[in-house]
Amino acid sequence: MMKNGAGTPPDPAVDPDPAVDVRDLRVSRGGREVLHGLSFALPAGSVTGLLGPSGCGKTTLMRTLVGVQRYDGEVRVLGHEPGVPAVRGRVGYVTQGTAVYKDLTARQNLRYFASLAGPRARDVDEVLAVVGLTDLADRRVGTYSGGEANRASLACALVAGPELLVLDEPTVGLDPLTREDLWNAFQDLAAQGATLLVSSHVMDEAFRCQSVLLMRDGSLLAATTAPELLDRTGAATLDEAFLAVIRHGDDDGADASRSGDGAGRDDGDAVGRDGALQGAEAAR
Secondary structure (H helix, E strand, O other): OOOOOOOOOOOOOOOOOOOEEEEEEEEEEOOEEEEEEEEEEEOOOOEEEEEOOOOOOHHHHHHHHOOOOOOEEEEEEOOEOOOOHHHHOOEEEEOOOOOOOOOOEHHHHHHHHHHHHHHHOOOHHHHHHHOOOHHHOOOEHHHOOHHHHHHHHHHHHHHOOOOEEEEEOOOOOOOHHHHHHHHHHHHHHHHOOOEEEEEEOOHHHHHHOOEEEEEEOOEEEEEEOHHHHHHHHOOOOHHHHHHHHHHHHHHHHHHHHHHOOOOOOOOOOOEOOOOOEOOHHHHO
16 A cells, blocks of 8 residues: 655755756647646756656656757756756766767767866776777777667766766666666766766666656656655565556546545645646745
């Protein structure tokens, strides 16, 4: 049975200067709303997992944060609106597609992006080792497999030493050893002050994050931590916990529809009619 007390987004009273601050974010496409009033904050120097099934809106949210998606609501990234010149060079974005120069080697790509980053840049050889490309570093990326090329794209983002790093499914297709090295690198970046938002449909990766955002159908179901999610749902696994949150949200939505006034909310922490975590605004 679902326990009361869904996790709440970081409270600005506790974290007065978050790296990312989102309030009532809405995105529409073709006259249809695809993100429904999301509100959350990402503390500086943290790793946050963005979890949910494919098609739930994770990529749209990330595109908004990096400044390539039109939106309604209030979004602040490193103290500015997304995509403005003041933050453009301080934000890294790794998509699920390849974003490198295929006629260059991996090492040449990394040296180029490191030169653009200036003093923030990380050591090229160190980054190549993190993504498991040391042995392929001097081959043209155009000769790589799809997974190897994706790792090269990730390396180009890592070498720039961004203050905010937004990663769309970065561990897909990686072997366990490379995945472990990559998560260790994420934690090292956070320890140095960077903020990371890492999307995944693999629920167990939530244990590697300080906090997680759970999404479904364009709504924020919960902002919590993996242990807290297991505790409040009584589930044995995160997959089971996610399903419990969905069922709880569906039940609350049905109650709200019957009452017509948003019933089904529970002490400001239950999942309400629109699937967003209630109490987010109260926390602000």
